[in-house]
Amino acid sequence: MRARMPIAAAGAAALLALLATDVGSAAPVRTGSTARAPAPVRTPPPVREEPSPWPLREGPYHGSLDRIAFGAYGELRFAEDRVRGVTDPEWFSVGRIGGFASARFNPRFEFLLEGAWDQGPDDFSLEQADLRYRLKPSMQLHAGVFLVPLGRTNLQHDGPSYEFAERSLPATQLIGVPNAQLGVGVRGVGGKFHGWPLSYEMAVVTGYDDGLIMDAVGGTRVPMGRNNYGDNNGVPALSIRVAAHPSATSEIGLAAQSGKYNKTVLGGVTIDRSRYIHVLVADATSGFAGFDLFTEAAVALIDVPPGLEALYAQQQYGGSIELTRALREPIFSGWTHSRLTGALRVDAVELDPSVLGDSRTRLSASLNVRHVPLGVIRFGWYYEIARDRFNNVTPKAGATLTTAAYF
Amino acid sequence: MPYSFDYKLVVVPSRDRRRAAGSGQGRRLASGQRGSDLAAIAICLLALLGVGCDKLLTSPPALGDRFDQPLQGLDNGELGDFQDGQVQFRRAFTISEGLGPIFNNVSCASCHSGDGRGTTENILVRFSRGTDPVVGEGGPQIQDKAIPGAVAEHLPPGVDVSRRMPPPVFGVGLIEALTDSVILTHADPGDGDADGISGRPNMVTPPGYVPATEPGAGPGLRVGRFGRKAQVSSLFQQTVVAYHQDIGVTSSALSSENVNPLAPSGLPDPDRAPDPEVNDGQVNDVEQYMRMLAPPTPGEWTDQRRRGETLFASARCVVCHVPTMRTGAHDIEALSNRDVTLYSDLLLHDLGAGLADNRPDGDADGQEWRTAPLWGMRIAREFLNGQLLLLHDGRAHDVDQAIRLHGGEATAARDAFLAMPPADRAAVVDFVESR
Numbered sequence: 001m002r003a004r005m006p007i008a009a010a011g012a013a014a015l016l017a018l019l020a021t022d023v024g025s026a027a028p029v030r031t032g033s034t035a036r037a038p039a040p041v042r043t044p045p046p047v048r049e050e051p052s053p054w055p056l057r058e059g060p061y062h063g064s065l066d067r068i069a070f071g072a073y074g075e076l077r078f079a080e081d082r083v084r085g086v087t088d089p090e091w092f093s094v095g096r097i098g099g100f101a102s103a104r105f106n107p108r109f110e111f112l113l114e115g116a117w118d119q120g121p122d123d124f125s126l127e128q129a130d131l132r133y134r135l136k137p138s139m140q141l142h143a144g145v146f147l148v149p150l151g152r153t154n155l156q157h158d159g160p161s162y163e164f165a166e167r168s169l170p171a172t173q174l175i176g177v178p179n180a181q182l183g184v185g186v187r188g189v190g191g192k193f194h195g196w197p198l199s200y201e202m203a204v205v206t207g208y209d210d211g212l213i214m215d216a217v218g219g220t221r222v223p224m225g226r227n228n229y230g231d232n233n234g235v236p237a238l239s240i241r242v243a244a245h246p247s248a249t250s251e252i253g254l255a256a257q258s259g260k261y262n263k264t265v266l267g268g269v270t271i272d273r274s275r276y277i278h279v280l281v282a283d284a285t286s287g288f289a290g291f292d293l294f295t296e297a298a299v300a301l302i303d304v305p306p307g308l309e310a311l312y313a314q315q316q317y318g319g320s321i322e323l324t325r326a327l328r329e330p331i332f333s334g335w336t337h338s339r340l341t342g343a344l345r346v347d348a349v350e351l352d353p354s355v356l357g358d359s360r361t362r363l364s365a366s367l368n369v370r371h372v373p374l375g376v377i378r379f380g381w382y383y384e385i386a387r388d389r390f391n392n393v394t395p396k397a398g399a400t401l402t403t404a405a406y407f
Numbered sequence: 408m409p410y411s412f413d414y415k416l417v418v419v420p421s422r423d424r425r426r427a428a429g430s431g432q433g434r435r436l437a438s439g440q441r442g443s444d445l446a447a448i449a450i451c452l453l454a455l456l457g458v459g460c461d462k463l464l465t466s467p468p469a470l471g472d473r474f475d476q477p478l479q480g481l482d483n484g485e486l487g488d489f490q491d492g493q494v495q496f497r498r499a500f501t502i503s504e505g506l507g508p509i510f511n512n513v514s515c516a517s518c519h520s521g522d523g524r525g526t527t528e529n530i531l532v533r534f535s536r537g538t539d540p541v542v543g544e545g546g547p548q549i550q551d552k553a554i555p556g557a558v559a560e561h562l563p564p565g566v567d568v569s570r571r572m573p574p575p576v577f578g579v580g581l582i583e584a585l586t587d588s589v590i591l592t593h594a595d596p597g598d599g600d601a602d603g604i605s606g607r608p609n610m611v612t613p614p615g616y617v618p619a620t621e622p623g624a625g626p627g628l629r630v631g632r633f634g635r636k637a638q639v640s641s642l643f644q645q646t647v648v649a650y651h652q653d654i655g656v657t658s659s660a661l662s663s664e665n666v667n668p669l670a671p672s673g674l675p676d677p678d679r680a681p682d683p684e685v686n687d688g689q690v691n692d693v694e695q696y697m698r699m700l701a702p703p704t705p706g707e708w709t710d711q712r713r714r715g716e717t718l719f720a721s722a723r724c725v726v727c728h729v730p731t732m733r734t735g736a737h738d739i740e741a742l743s744n745r746d747v748t749l750y751s752d753l754l755l756h757d758l759g760a761g762l763a764d765n766r767p768d769g770d771a772d773g774q775e776w777r778t779a780p781l782w783g784m785r786i787a788r789e790f791l792n793g794q795l796l797l798l799h800d801g802r803a804h805d806v807d808q809a810i811r812l813h814g815g816e817a818t819a820a821r822d823a824f825l826a827m828p829p830a831d832r833a834a835v836v837d838f839v840e841s842r
Contacts, residue, residue: 080464085466211503213502215501215502215503216501217501218514263555266677271556271675305555307551307554307557307558308554311513355528388517390526391792398464
């Protein structure tokens with residue numbers, strides 16, 4: 001903790017200096033560069049009018065062709081998964097694989113494209129097809145398909161940067177990470193709260209659709225209504241996230257999305273009134289007693305049609321806490337940028353508070369070898385208690401070996 | 408994809424960046440911290456090894472301790488069918504896949520907890536006016552849930568109502584394999600032996616959609632054996648009716664949607680899934696799965712339980728709760744020619760006004776019920792949050808209470824039980840709850 005303080009203080013000071021100078025002039029847009037590559041917080045570059053030189057200098061964008069940069073990442077999973085003592089025969093799988101590219105038309109315009117296949121939802125989704133315009137250095141307008149700002153995990157969920165093989169339960173069961181929708185929005189930095197710099201993101205998006213009921217298996221499942229690239233009900237949803245940054249290494253974010261999800265007219269006949277879903281997400285990133293702490297909590301409030309309330313939850317909530325600690329770095333003297341970390345996570349979701357069961361609770365641990373900054377080998381274990389609507393317990397557990405890397 | 412907006416790079420700490428900053432990437436950890444961390448890892452690993460792999464990765468339940476296990480003696484092909492059927496039995500239908508338009512629940516498994524009995528939360532409500540099933544008013548069963556655009560049913564006034572717990576589904580293959588003649592052996596419709604107990608079969612005519620090759624089907628009257636009033640003679644019928652009435656899913660046997668007849672006319676059909684919503688193979692899978700479900704293993708014999716068994720017999724409970732019957736020939740070898748210890752004669756008995764629903768069902772009148780098999784009792788509480796919901800509507804919460812609620816033909820047996828000393832009653836209860 002003591003070692004972190006000077007860095008944190010330097011980061012905070014740099015942050016304040018940036019804000020005092022309208023931030024962006026000191027923070028050139030470096031599209032396609034990344035926060036993924038572990039690198040110490042640096043003093044920002046000197047003020048200048050032009051963006052950083054091209055091609056890009058850091059991050060997973062390994063390829064660059066003139067003004068186009070591209071890259072990809074993938075994750076492999078080897079596992080002994082058991083459900084109530086019975087081994088799942090799928091011992092090897094591709095966890096997720098994605099590709100991304102960006103193109104810059106001029107210093108203010110850029111276009112980002114990303115698609116990924118994910119084993120969890122077992123679908124390919126377009127995560128970004130986003131045209132961005134830098135209105136001013138501290139503010140960006142954008143339109144297209146993009147990740148809605150529902151929590152830090154949805155905004156940053158690449159496998160290679162994550163400490164666990166599986167995403168958290170609130171992320172997968174409530175938010176539906178990756179959750180990308182069609183819309184227009186603005187994001188930027190500005191203002192302070194108790195002296196903490198603020199960042200914001202606001203968007204008007206297509207919102208969730210009635211898949212959260214119509215395609216839901218066994219009760220309300222919010223993720224089944226996500227990833228909309230077209231509105232089904234004519235009413236956009238509003239998605240907002242505001243984050244405060246107490247230091248360069250910490251963040252407290254609050255996010256919400258609210259919008260109509262159902263169709264009200266079928267075959268020209270009005271069959272229902274408008275029904276809304278509200279999703280609230282809070283996340284925090286900080287250091288704690290020598291550990292890196294990340295926590296995220298989510299609540300979903302759903303207006304369920306009459307006749308379905310008994311089976312389809314009107315409220316769901318969950319949370320996760322992750323603790324990570326660097327154990328050794330470099331791991332060997334020859335591995336200059338290698339790092340060994342240990343991580344522990346507790347996560348849980350309550351999918352229907354009106355019944356005793358319909359919930360999941362999980363404990364995960366992982367020992368991670370980052371032999372290079374953009375890749376990781378994880379030795380993981382998890383134990384999950386899943387409860388059905390009768391409150392019958394199904395224990396699930398697994399030992400996993402996963403590897404993820406940008407390429 | 409990196410979150411590439413510039414404020415993120417400069418202002419917002421990514422977790423990687425924060426870790427890098429917090430832990431000081433590029434610097435070595437202090438040797439003391441490194442040593443203590445590695446020691447902690449070593450201790451954790453040793454502890455995990457001590458706990459053992461099965462504890463860490465879950466272990467299977469003991470054989471016979473669940474309701475969803477297959478019969479012993481199935482061949483590999485049958486076990487494959489069993490697995491396929493289990494998937495279909497657990498399948499929760501979405502609205503897009505055909506759930507509704509009106510329904511009670513989303514899957515077979517969502518009513519039969521762990522393949523055992525259900526709870527009062529998912530009790531089914533049957534109704535009629537006398538012998539009229541009042542189909543025009545939504546009978547014979549209330550579907551209290553509806554998909555968007557459909558109208559759920561409500562109980563019409565002035566009807567005879569019967570609330571029925573979802574029954575266990577294990578062991579139904581063994582019940583199916585009992586021949587009509589074996590069941591009829593125990594019938595005494597005229598109470599010829601003048602013992603006050605007059606079991607009679609519910610003779611039913613299988614509907615036309617039940618293939619004649621199905622057990623319990625064919626021309627003429629057959630002995631009903633499934634359902635609280637033994638009103639169904641074949642597993643096939645039980646399966647397709649449950650799909651149709653409980654889940655709102657059509658099959659080739661019942662291919663028209665079940666709709667609320669009292670809903671306003673002119674509404675568009677909200678169920679856009681093409682019919683039939685399950686194919687014949689899926690129906691067959693579920694039927695085969697239930698057929699091959701084994702009853703749980705009874706508990707260990709103890710002195711008290713042996714005494715309880717003797718007292719159970721001496722109180723003449725066994726006249727209706729016949730301990731064992733023998734199956735006949737069956738296509739599935741594991742069901743053929745074996746003793747079935749189900750403690751039931753599968754016949755109808757008048758259990759008195761206290762338990763009456765006053766609603767006829769086939770040949771059964773409003774006071775008659777099929778003798779409930781006494782199996783799976785030992786582990787039933789595990790699947791019902793510690794409860795034991797007995798009798799047709801779950802009103803009895805333990806065996807003692809259930810016996811006390813017996814009347815009609817069971818009055819003498821009940822009184823004999825009540826006349827026993829407390830220790831003997833406890834022995835009877837212990838015996839029954841160990842089955």
